[in-house]
Amino acid sequence: MAHHEIVIAGFGGQGLLFIGKILAYAGLVEKRQLSWLPSYGPEMRGGTANCNVILSDDPVGSPIVQHPNVLIVMNTPSLDKYESAVVPGGKIFVDSTLISRKVERSDVDVYYIPATQMAKDLELGNLANMILLGSVIRETKCIREETVEEALKHVIPARKANLMDVNLKAIQAGKDYRP
Amino acid sequence: MSETVLMKGNEALAEAAILAGCRHYFGYPITPQTEVAAYMAKKMPKIGGTFLQAESEIAAINMVYGVASTGHPAMTSSSSPGISLKTEGISYLAGADLPALIINVQRGGPGLGGIQPSQSDYYLVTRGPGHGDFHVLVFAPSSVQEMADLTGRALHLAWKYRMPAMLLADGTMGQMMEPVRLPEPCNAFGDDNPWAAVGTGMKRPHNIITSLDLSAETLEKKNIERFERYKTIEENEPLWxxxxxxxxxxxxxxxxxxxxxxxxxxxxxxxxxxxxxxxxxxxxxxxxxxxxxxxxxxxxxxxxxxxxxxxxxxxxxxxxxxxxxxxxxxxxxxxxxxxxxxxxxxxxxxxxxxxx
Amino acid sequence: MIVFEKPHALTDTPLHYCPGCTHGIVHRLVAEAIDELGIEGRTVGIAPVGCSVLAYNYFNCDMIEAAHGRAPAVATGVKRALPDNIVFAYQGDGDLASIGMCETVSTAARGENLTIIFINNAIYGMTGGQMAPTSLLGQVTQTSPYGRDPKTQGYPIRVCELLATLDAPAYLERVTVNNVKNVRNAKRAIKKAFQNQIDGKGFSFIEVLSACPTNWGMTPQKALQWIDEAMIPQYPLGVFRDKEA
Incomplete structure (x- = not known):
């Protein structure tokens, strides 16, 4: 029985909600139960922001993720805040370009991905978020690889369809990355 | 049945109101319900409806009162501090026996409070939000699907019983996305409203929409009759x-x-x-x-x-x-x-x- | 034989206004305009809170009673729902220029295609003679018993002049009804304010300097004189906006 409770956290503007939306739309395509809940308010404008996504085979109770089994972090304050909340055996994805410290817990799987540096090197603009997503999909199987493209179509407006390829490329780079 | 889509609660309720036949929206910006206004601002002009950003919450509810007086469905949306301002208009709507839909996406109070979700308007809205003896129908959705479904129901029952109805949500319900099946378009309102102020056409005595009655005897009678209607509602409409x-x-x-x-x-x-x-x-x-x-x-x-x-x-x-x-x-x-x-x-x- | 008839747009209900009050004259002028333009069947009027709260009993068209100061917002709602109907609000000075100033200015600024008749008698009548936003300096009222003092009670508001700073209004005029000539002029202005709406010209606003003998503590005759002597110097008659002209 698949059940993923995902927290994506970092600064506003890093595309955290976007990751969440792709996961949510992939869940919709796969006809799963799901919820997507953003933090809202002034923090959207440059402060810390987060997004809770639940993907499940059962009806979703609370949409608020208290104990994630998948944590994606893109700044140090977010790692500080959520590290202890992750369930034992959960997975933490760290943008190691932006977060220099290591995860202290030993009962979780940690994936360090220099996503921001990779995006720069591969000329993928600000798509560090998509690189992280690629890694998340590979390691957690929270959504099927083949539904990602359809999910992207929901999230990327038709007038920006040219962004499709670069997003897919970034996701692929994340999938291919090995430390 | 329509296909399942992903929507924010605020957008789902806005679309559901349109699908139920509501074509007049008046509002004033306040977090965390501004998506409702934004959605209506985009959508209403395209379908021949009204979106009007009012000068205040007070003006918005009174614009709703104006539309309701003509027998057309109208709505406004706000969050807790704005609902305090609307209570005057809600009382007048109740006193004039007019249907209307009010959305309250609650935030923490009292006063300016905060912008995070809350349920602290419970007393305010369940006791009759405004001066005088009255009630409004209050619906508390617990999912995005219910944000849509209960909006339609609230409009329908407001119309059936000629009284204001409120969708009482909170910031979480408004901001979250979930899969939702939107209802089929319908018109729950009917075009024949003999009580409405639409012009006499020189064919009937004038209609008067008012909550004023300076005779204590008849005002008492109106209140008692209204509460007879409320008794029917208490009998037939509780949902749980x-x-x-x-x-x-x-x-x-x-x-x-x-x-x-x-x-x-x-x-x-x-x-x-x-x-x-x-x-x-x-x-x-x-x-x-x-x-x-x-x-x-x-x-x-x-x-x-x-x-x-x-x-x-x-x-x-x-x-x-x-x-x-x-x-x-x-x-x-x-x-x-x-x-x-x-x-x-x-x-x-x-x-x-x-x-x- | 010439018979002086009651306009059709007025009901047979006896008016409740005090002797010498000019509300009755203005009601009649509005009703005459409605009759002459043939719009009674498609007109919806909005009554205020104040002395003219019961105006809904006096006009034969469909009528709506609004909360205090909110008539322009209610009128906006009606007009948006019924763009082909004729919509007017009838308001006093406390209603329009104090508690409802925000609605007044905003409705004018939007240029809503509707008609507002503003009765300025420089006092709150229904509650028994308190200071209004338009009370004159030195005017004695129940709440300015020593005369309106600008140091603590501010200055009277000239609404036509204030609205004339906005781009949207089509027509703004101040008139009075204290003698036959002025009544005739007021009739012309009121009719034009309705005609403008029929023609889709936009926001039309007529301020009528009116008498309140009861609360001014004057005879009806003296009250009409007081409009000339005290009010007009503060509130000059005339057209403040006419987009046609």
């Missing part, structure tokens, strides 16, 4: 959902987002062998008193889970005539109780440690 209540010894009473949180706690408590269930009021006025009274015959204790200082707890105690103890698990100011907190309360009650 029961969850794992068959063998429950403890009954959680909670609505909106806290009912969702409570579900998690119930699942966990059941794993630990505690027989706990939930009665979730969907209408807060009319309050599902009979269902609660029936539950009181079966369970040993109640636990209200709320995001206020225990406002609904009063109604639960009244509904069950204080026959069983009622405990409270609450957070306020924009904080949301966690499933763990609810579970702790459940365990304490199961161990006999209730403090009612």
């Amino acid at each position: 959902e029961e969850y794992m209540m068959d063998d429950a010894e403890i009954c959680i009473v909670s609505c909106g987002i806290t009912a969702r949180v409570s579900r998690n706690a119930i699942v966990e408590a059941r794993k630990q062998g505690i027989k706990v269930g939930m009665l979730r009021p969907i209408t807060l006025w009319p309050f599902p008193k009979k269902a609660l009274a029936a539950a009181a015959d079966k369970v040993n204790a109640f636990l209200c889970v709320e995001m206020n200082m225990g406002q609904m707890k009063d109604d639960v105690e009244l509904a069950i005539r204080c026959r069983k103890p009622v405990a409270l698990c609450n957070r306020v100011g924009g904080m949301i109780p966690t499933p763990d907190e609810v579970l702790e309360h459940i365990k304490k009650i199961a161990e006999g440690g209730i403090e009612a």
